[in-house]
Amino acid sequence: MTNGILNGPGAGLLLSILRNGQARTRAELVQLTGLSRSTVSQRIDALLIRRLILPAEDAAPSGGRPATAFLFNRRANVALAADLGVTHARLAVTDLGGEILADRNADLSIDRGPESTLGWVLDTFRELLAVSGHTLHDVCGAGIGLPGPVDHESGQAINPPVMPGWDRFPVRDWMSARIGVPVLVDNDVNIMALGEHWAMRPGVDHLMFVKVGTGIGCGIIAGGQLHRGDRGAAGDIGHIRVPTMDQMQCRCGNIGCLEAVAGGGALAARLRDLGLETADTRDVVRLVKEGNTKAVHLVRQSGREIGGVLASVVSFFNPAAVVIGGDLAEAGDHLLAGVREMVYGRSLPLATQRLSIRASELGDRAGVIGAAVTVIEHFLAPEVVDQIIAV
Amino acid sequence: MTNGILNGPGAGLLLSILRNGQARTRAELVQLTGLSRSTVSQRIDALLIRRLILPAEDAAPSGGRPATAFLFNRRANVALAADLGVTHARLAVTDLGGEILADRNADLSIDRGPESTLGWVLDTFRELLAVSGHTLHDVCGAGIGLPGPVDHESGQAINPPVMPGWDRFPVRDWMSARIGVPVLVDNDVNIMALGEHWAMRPGVDHLMFVKVGTGIGCGIIAGGQLHRGDRGAAGDIGHIRVPTMDQMQCRCGNIGCLEAVAGGGALAARLRDLGLETADTRDVVRLVKEGNTKAVHLVRQSGREIGGVLASVVSFFNPAAVVIGGDLAEAGDHLLAGVREMVYGRSLPLATQRLSIRASELGDRAGVIGAAVTVIEHFLAPEVVDQIIAV
Numbered sequence: 001m002t003n004g005i006l007n008g009p010g011a012g013l014l015l016s017i018l019r020n021g022q023a024r025t026r027a028e029l030v031q032l033t034g035l036s037r038s039t040v041s042q043r044i045d046a047l048l049i050r051r052l053i054l055p056a057e058d059a060a061p062s063g064g065r066p067a068t069a070f071l072f073n074r075r076a077n078v079a080l081a082a083d084l085g086v087t088h089a090r091l092a093v094t095d096l097g098g099e100i101l102a103d104r105n106a107d108l109s110i111d112r113g114p115e116s117t118l119g120w121v122l123d124t125f126r127e128l129l130a131v132s133g134h135t136l137h138d139v140c141g142a143g144i145g146l147p148g149p150v151d152h153e154s155g156q157a158i159n160p161p162v163m164p165g166w167d168r169f170p171v172r173d174w175m176s177a178r179i180g181v182p183v184l185v186d187n188d189v190n191i192m193a194l195g196e197h198w199a200m201r202p203g204v205d206h207l208m209f210v211k212v213g214t215g216i217g218c219g220i221i222a223g224g225q226l227h228r229g230d231r232g233a234a235g236d237i238g239h240i241r242v243p244t245m246d247q248m249q250c251r252c253g254n255i256g257c258l259e260a261v262a263g264g265g266a267l268a269a270r271l272r273d274l275g276l277e278t279a280d281t282r283d284v285v286r287l288v289k290e291g292n293t294k295a296v297h298l299v300r301q302s303g304r305e306i307g308g309v310l311a312s313v314v315s316f317f318n319p320a321a322v323v324i325g326g327d328l329a330e331a332g333d334h335l336l337a338g339v340r341e342m343v344y345g346r347s348l349p350l351a352t353q354r355l356s357i358r359a360s361e362l363g364d365r366a367g368v369i370g371a372a373v374t375v376i377e378h379f380l381a382p383e384v385v386d387q388i389i390a391v
Numbered sequence: 392m393t394n395g396i397l398n399g400p401g402a403g404l405l406l407s408i409l410r411n412g413q414a415r416t417r418a419e420l421v422q423l424t425g426l427s428r429s430t431v432s433q434r435i436d437a438l439l440i441r442r443l444i445l446p447a448e449d450a451a452p453s454g455g456r457p458a459t460a461f462l463f464n465r466r467a468n469v470a471l472a473a474d475l476g477v478t479h480a481r482l483a484v485t486d487l488g489g490e491i492l493a494d495r496n497a498d499l500s501i502d503r504g505p506e507s508t509l510g511w512v513l514d515t516f517r518e519l520l521a522v523s524g525h526t527l528h529d530v531c532g533a534g535i536g537l538p539g540p541v542d543h544e545s546g547q548a549i550n551p552p553v554m555p556g557w558d559r560f561p562v563r564d565w566m567s568a569r570i571g572v573p574v575l576v577d578n579d580v581n582i583m584a585l586g587e588h589w590a591m592r593p594g595v596d597h598l599m600f601v602k603v604g605t606g607i608g609c610g611i612i613a614g615g616q617l618h619r620g621d622r623g624a625a626g627d628i629g630h631i632r633v634p635t636m637d638q639m640q641c642r643c644g645n646i647g648c649l650e651a652v653a654g655g656g657a658l659a660a661r662l663r664d665l666g667l668e669t670a671d672t673r674d675v676v677r678l679v680k681e682g683n684t685k686a687v688h689l690v691r692q693s694g695r696e697i698g699g700v701l702a703s704v705v706s707f708f709n710p711a712a713v714v715i716g717g718d719l720a721e722a723g724d725h726l727l728a729g730v731r732e733m734v735y736g737r738s739l740p741l742a743t744q745r746l747s748i749r750a751s752e753l754g755d756r757a758g759v760i761g762a763a764v765t766v767i768e769h770f771l772a773p774e775v776v777d778q779i780i781a782v
Contacts, residue, residue, distance in 0.1 A: 231745060
């Protein structure tokens with residue numbers, strides 16, 4: 001480390017300026033940062049050596065002169081991403097632009113417990129790296145989404161109701177000890193919100209991503225940033241009490257939770273009571289796609305129940321977009337129609353003036369892309385880049 | 392303007408570093424910003440001339456040597472602040488540290504209309520300046536809180552239900568044309584949240600300030616910043632529908648709004664039906680303070696209704712603090728008890744693990760201090776300071 005690297009804005013800031021397109025040339029970087037020309041050159045050289053930037057093709061060096069313009073090199077490293085659900089997993093290797101280079105979908109029961117599950121994740125990461133032509137040496141980090149409450153700081157699941165054996169298991173430390181790169185762990189709905197925001201709605205400052213599957217949860221983007229709340233519990237709308245006739249017992253132990261009334265598990269149980277063969281949310285979706293009127297009716301009513309809760313939350317939070325995802329969202333427009341009916345009917349006019357309520361555009365890729373984004377944004381944060389470059 | 396001032400971090404950044412105590416000396420500023428010693432000295436000189444900083448007393452110049460350490464000068468300018476309610480106003484002159492130098496409380500009907508009301512505000516500002524020994528020349532800006540929805544960008548009230556004649560009146564432009572300084576206009580609950588956060592809970596990142604008066608509203612601090620939402624409508628919890636037997640008509644035109652069930656106006660009306668003389672919220676508070684059991688019962692029930700809505704919002708937002716203010720909060724602990732009963736009983740354990748639910752510590756000064764804070768933070772923003780210094 002030299003004092004020159006440590007004083008004032010470092011290479012990380014220059015990289016983020018080049019990455020977001022505020023500047024391309026040495027002269028523009030000098031103007032924007034107030035750093036001297038020699039300091040800018042020194043940092044540019046460090047970023048070039050690390051291959052985090054490349055000379056811009058239209059300003060490539062010629063006749064021995066150094067390049068004057070530069071581009072962020074999204075192929076400098078890769079990110080590992082895993083979106084683990086209760087019965088299903090999606091894994092991917094992406095570049096630093098969040099583009100999927102190789103991926104894998106698999107049925108996987110999270111109740112196999114942490115070591116068995118994460119061992120499989122590790123093996124699959126290695127296979128996907130090989131498929132995409134990379135090695136662990138290229139990896140800048142791994143992002144993992146879990147279907148339950150996560151303490152993001154320590155990288156552990158905390159009292160997850162549907163993940164036997166996972167309570168306080170050190171997911172982050174276990175994984176990072178084995179692959180030797182930073183590992184970030186978050187709740188599945190948070191990473192879905194991040195993925196959708198980053199890839200599809202980067203200009204939307206206030207967004208809610210509502211996942212409707214067996215359970216119901218919400219990821220919140222406030223002021224362009226993921227809002228986790230004081231204890232990381234923000235967005236847990238599945239256990240908000242709804243006014244309902246049938247006092248359904250929820251898996252959390254309470255009565256009348258939104259999830260116990262309108263979640264995929266509740267709908268499957270109600271259809272079973274009506275004599276239909278429905279084990280889980282996917283069976284409900286299958287019935288809806290087959291045109292079963294009882295299933296269609298229930299899914300629309302579920303949309304209304306969810307919409308009733310979202311109407312209150314929209315009045316409170318005033319987002320620009322509500323994105324609906326998760327397995328039950330695959331049932332087509334019936335769920336969305338019920339949600340819209342209630343939110344537009346009940347929320348305040350000013351709060352819904354420009355509100356868009358739509359299905360996730362990333363669909364079942366939202367989580368895995370969000371897990372990659374978590375890693376990429378962490379790796380490219382100016383203070384992290386400064387450390388990498390200074391070493 | 393010189394190029395030296397414009398290139399790189401300017402005087403505004405140095406001021407904010409000195410203000411928040413990250414650095415005190417020239418050497419520390421050089422180290423922290425990466426600017427050259429001569430550039431730092433040039434900017435320090437400009438801040439000294441503008442009197443925004445002073446030489447630190449323990450490092451005052453002696454024997455002709457220039458000072459080496461500096462302090463932010465909170466007496467460099469004053470802010471004007473007005474918190475206008477439906478029937479009451481509070482105005483103040485503060486220093487740049489938010490300390491009240493002179494203030495005035497007055498009964499004032501907002502339905503006098505904008506020109507008459509703002510004319511009175513203007514006269515009172517002039518009187519308070521004289522009392523505090525200042526002139527308009529010292530004023531860095533004026534902040535005004537209004538009891539209704541405000542478009543913060545344009546500085547107008549938008550469709551305010553209880554402010555006849557104010558719809559789209561250009562409050563900001565009218566006032567700024569007369570006093571020649573920047574004027575910032577915001578919703579009363581937003582400025583209360585800002586005031587409480589800035590003065591009492593600066594370390595709390597996620598906070599809700601709930602005002603319970605004739606109406607009910609909420610100011611939201613998310614990630615340390617005021618959250619206005621997409622259309623500035625965030626926090627409007629007074630018109631969330633609550634499950635209730637009596638389908639009270641709300642002044643907004645809907646049925647079953649929280650405000651129509653639990654607001655001060657609704658309680659006053661219900662006590663009138665019981666034969667008591669109650670014109671408004673203050674009469675309700677008076678009855679509670681006299682120990683009237685009917686009034687005590689109603690206020691506690693109002694706390695439960697509000698708590699029922701807050702329970703959902705707390706599960707969604709996971710704040711560290713819920714602060715209860717407004718006229719009805721003056722009725723003592725009965726309102727708070729009802730709120731706590733429902734929020735702690737119904738919100739998720741993780742969301743209430745560290746949640747503090749308390750009465751506003753600033754009380755009826757929250758609004759006027761928040762209005763001053765709005766102005767101070769705007770005036771001392773680095774880019775604004777750079778402009779002032781460069782001119």
